[in-house]
Amino acid sequence: MVGKANMDEFAMGSSTEHSAFGPTHNPWDTSLVPGGSSGGSAAAVSAGECLLALGSDTGGSIRQPAALCGNVGFDPTYGRVSRFGIIAFGSSLDQVGPLARDVEDAATLLDCIAGHDPRDSTSNPEPMPDLRHYLHRDISGLRIGIPTEYTQGMEPAVRDSFENAIGIFAALGCTIDRGLSLPSSEHALAVYYIIAPSEASANLARYDGVKYGFSDRTGATMWDNMEQTRARGFGEEVKRRIMLGTYALSAGYYDAFYLKAQKVRTLINAEFEEAFKKCDIILTPTTPGPAFPLGAKLNDPYAMYLNDIYTLPASVAGLPAISVPSGLTPEGLPIGLQLIGNFNDEGRIIQTAHAFERANGMANELPEV
Ligand code: GLN
Numbered sequence: 001m002v003g004k005a006n007m008d009e010f011a012m013g014s015s016t017e018h019s020a021f022g023p024t025h026n027p028w029d030t031s032l033v034p035g036g037s038s039g040g041s042a043a044a045v046s047a048g049e050c051l052l053a054l055g056s057d058t059g060g061s062i063r064q065p066a067a068l069c070g071n072v073g074f075d076p077t078y079g080r081v082s083r084f085g086i087i088a089f090g091s092s093l094d095q096v097g098p099l100a101r102d103v104e105d106a107a108t109l110l111d112c113i114a115g116h117d118p119r120d121s122t123s124n125p126e127p128m129p130d131l132r133h134y135l136h137r138d139i140s141g142l143r144i145g146i147p148t149e150y151t152q153g154m155e156p157a158v159r160d161s162f163e164n165a166i167g168i169f170a171a172l173g174c175t176i177d178r179g180l181s182l183p184s185s186e187h188a189l190a191v192y193y194i195i196a197p198s199e200a201s202a203n204l205a206r207y208d209g210v211k212y213g214f215s216d217r218t219g220a221t222m223w224d225n226m227e228q229t230r231a232r233g234f235g236e237e238v239k240r241r242i243m244l245g246t247y248a249l250s251a252g253y254y255d256a257f258y259l260k261a262q263k264v265r266t267l268i269n270a271e272f273e274e275a276f277k278k279c280d281i282i283l284t285p286t287t288p289g290p291a292f293p294l295g296a297k298l299n300d301p302y303a304m305y306l307n308d309i310y311t312l313p314a315s316v317a318g319l320p321a322i323s324v325p326s327g328l329t330p331e332g333l334p335i336g337l338q339l340i341g342n343f344n345d346e347g348r349i350i351q352t353a354h355a356f357e358r359a360n361g362m363a364n365e366l367p368e369v
Helices: 038-046 063-069 103-113 155-170 184-204 222-233 236-249 255-278 302-306 312-317 347-359
Strands: 053-055 072-075 095-100 145-146 173-181 280-286 320-326 334-340
Touching: 038 053, 038 063, 038 095, 038 222, 053 063, 053 072, 063 072, 063 320, 063 334, 072 103, 072 184, 072 280, 072 347, 095 103, 103 320, 103 347, 145 155, 145 236, 155 173, 155 280, 155 320, 173 255, 184 255, 184 302, 184 312, 236 255, 236 334, 255 280, 255 312, 302 334, 312 334, 320 347, 334 347
Parallel strands: 145 173, 145 280
Antiparallel strands: 053 095, 072 095, 072 320, 280 334, 320 334
C-alpha cells in the first residue's frame, strides 16, 4: 500500500477540486484538473507514482478521471466488489474498481478485489470469471452498438478519436451498428442528480457530530452542536447535494421528483436490456471533452455535472463499463473511450478493451513529468 489518494469530498465532483485537502493537478498539464472524484488515484497512476489504484464510481468517478489522465478505469457490475468499510454516497449506485495503466493490469486488480462478500448485503452472488482468461482473444464477429443519443457537448477532438476507434473495431472484424437507440439515456443526468443526492442526504444524516467524524461542541445545546457540526464540517458541494436530496425526498415533492426519477431509471434499464439483445458491447466516448483548466467549472455546478453525461447511464443501470485511452487531442491531452457491457459480462469487456488497446497502441503512454 503506497498511500491514500486525494478525491472530491464524499466522492461528489468531477474535478477533485471539492477536496478538503486542496485540488489535485493533472500530470499531463498541471494547470488542468485530473477529473474526479477519484482524481488523486488517476493522477498517481499517470504520474507513475504507483502501478495500480482504486477508485469508487457512483456516476463516473473511475471512468472520467481515467479518461482525463490517460488511464484504464473499470467500473464493474453493481455489487461485484464489496463495499464493506466504504462510506456510502449513493447506495444504489456506488461501486469500487481499478485504475491502471493498461487493460491487463486493470483485469488483474479487479480479479483480486471482486467476489461475493456476506458483509455487504448488496454483494453480487455470481462468481466472477477469471478475467485474465479474456486477454489476447480474437473479437471478430463481436457486435458493437453505437447509440445515436450520446453526442451532447462532444468536442471535435473527441469525435475524431471516437470515429477512429470505430474504424479499429471494424478492422478487427466486429460488426458495427450505428443505429442503436437509447432515448431515455438522455434523462440519465436528471435521474442521477435526483437519486444520488437523495441517497446521499440519507447516508450523510449520520454525520451529526455524535458518532462519526468532525464534531463541533462549542454550542449551548445539542441541537446547536449538530447544526454547527454540519455547517462547518461539510463543504459547499456536499451541502448542495444534501439540500437537493432533502428537497427531492420531502413530502409533497417525493412523487414529482424521487418517484418519477425511479420510474425513468426503470425505462433506462429496459432500453439497455433491449439493446443487449442486438449487440455485445455499447461504445461511447467517456467524456465530451478532455481535461479542463482548474477553476473553470468550479462555480458552475451544472457545467461540472455535464462532464458525466456519457458515464451516468451505465451507472444508473448498474452495468459494467470501462474507459480505455483512445487517443490524444491536438494539444496532446488524453481522450477516453467507454465500453459498456451487459450485467456480469466483465470478461467480454476485458476481451474487447484489450483487443482495442493492442490495435490502437496507446497503452502505457505516460506524460512527461
Ligand atoms: N461526478 C459525479 C458526481 O459528482 C459522479 C461522482 C462519483 O461517481 N462518485 O456525483
